Amino acid sequence: MPPITAPSDTPLLSVRDLRVQFDTPAGTVRAVDGISFTVGAGRTLGLVGESGSGKSVTSLAVMGLHRRARVSGSIALAGRELLGLSDQQLSRVRGRRMAMVFQDPLSALHPAYTVGEQIAEAHRRHFGAGRRAAHRQAVDMLGEVGIPEPARRAGEFPHQFSGGMRQRAVIAMALSCEPDLLIADEPTTALDVTVQAQILELIARLQEQRRLGVLMITHDLGVVARVAHEVLVMYGGRAAEQAPVDDLFRQPAHPYTRGLLDSLPRLDDPDDAPLRAIPGSPPSLAAPIPGCPFAPRCSRAAGADAGVRARCAGERPEPVGHGTGRLVACHLPLLPSGTSGSGAPLTAEETR
Amino acid sequence: MTPPTAPATTARPGTALLSVRDLAKTFPGRRRLGRPAAPVRAVDGVGFDLAAGETLGLVGESGCGKSTTGRMLVRLLEPTAGTIAFDDQDITHLPQRRLRPTRRHLQMIFQDPYASLNPRQTVARIISEPLLVQGDSARDARLKAGELLDLVGLGQEHLDRHPHEFSGGQAQRIGIARALATGPRLVVADEPVSALDVSVQAQIVNLLERLQDELGLALLFIAHDLSVVRRICDRVAVMYLGRIVEIGGKREVYETPAHPYTRALLSAVPLPDPVAERRRERILLLGDPPSPASPPSGCAFHPRCAKAQDICRTQRPELETVGSPTRQAACHFPDSP
Incomplete structure (x- = not known):
């Protein structure tokens, strides 16, 4: 893994309030519903989520690969806005400045x-x-x-x-044009674990040599822990929590992040107590979700008093800054007393 | 290719529910451009015992033969050689009609819950099917199907719905209910949670553990995810290129692996802990697993093994006891604890 350096002032990739919507016979699917993040040169952002969380839709939007979707917000690569570029302009950026590696290598060859x-x-x-x-x-x-x-x-x-x-x-193909940003969408999911280790090692080495920014999309929290500097946890098309990797794993602040970590069986854990599973399953995105998308499965919301419960169900939690570099979109974040942030939503400038 | 004439004599009566000896499956090579390709030895001499109520994890990477082994055990695939004894009866080549009484006790859970459930049938029909085959009346079968839905945590109200109305985790619960319908003593579960999301996977792992405990099931749990296997199994068998390279109690295999492949496999699993990840010593294997159509000579792992000597290239190691009587490894230079 490359040494962790201070993030540079101008992010390589800056995504602001990204929304991706698909019109389907069943209604408008809000696959990504207001996501903001940055990736610095030489840094890896892990984009984590389960199926339907919107993580792959996000990566395709950054690459400008959506055809039948409505994409809004802002996607800036080294300060240049990509949304609204013509196909021709975009194809010059794609490949040259940013490249993508998919789950199935055969689809790219x-x-x-x-x-x-x-x-x-x-x-x-x-x-x-x-x-x-x-x-x-x-x-x-x-x-x-x-x-x-x-x-x-x-x-x-x-x-x-x-x-x-x-x-x-x-x-090799993705890097042959010396891009600044590599988007890797589940690059090792189809591979065996011993081969996965080789590929992750390879990406880390190339990143270090070339100061690549990497957007690593994965469902595997182990992969994130191995390669990422920062992590963005997505749920139901929204950001649940964003934090530096050590903080996120040591002290998850969003109940969903906590639930994910608790539900994982761990190779290095000899404890045989039952896993703490999250009840229910991820939400459908075909209907708008007024409140927190995780609320129906959230034990913290369920245990709260009626007023807070109504807030979780009916009022969308915005990402709020807590401590250094952490954003949490939750009305009831898990935070040790005394470390809660200002309580005010961060602006785009503050999160950079 | 000749079927064995006698049942496995090595099985100790009364100790093993399932006793597998020298099991092998060879698939004919696919013809390419008119030339026949080499036959594929998917499973090449697998043997183990499984006691009643015990869970054995069968782990390995793609192409190692773990799923083929599982399918042979429930007689979905005909073995090329070897014997399968269930409850001291040799079932290796029993015709399906005579297998039926045993079938009741021998069931399977599949990886893809949607692909393994008939989309046209109701849940009641899907779960009843094995009961009807075993001779239950339609009414009894439906009654039992309802009870089974309760048992797997879905609830009777879902009896008349169809598979597509369920999420992946719910569909897998239906697959589990069907497998349990006939009151099996052994369930072979082939990657039962790998198609599920992380948050749902834990629900199914907990369900399987609870059922295994409550019903006293023996479970053969086939998976590539070593973390899940550690959670659910008493014993673990690690396969590489059609053979078991290490088998033993969960603790000894995970904590003091004897085979270099087991060690490398364990060290390659990413831990959901960035601090532990940075501190970890990783054994990076070179290259990919070899093809079972052209297995390397001697020990199949030798081209990727840092410890390989001349003998590893020429002589195939057999499973031998390492460290404790319950653990065996097939390696000329195993790590002793």
């Missing part, structure tokens, strides 16, 4: 072209490099991501690669 050709193609398009130079660069990249005999493997097709090697090749 064309079956009929060699791996080397595909990496060279990206390089040629963005740098106007010659055929031979681009091929040399592709072989270098394959070597850099740890593919043995890169010159020979560059001439092979994706189906000749194992799952781990394919994901390495996709990472």
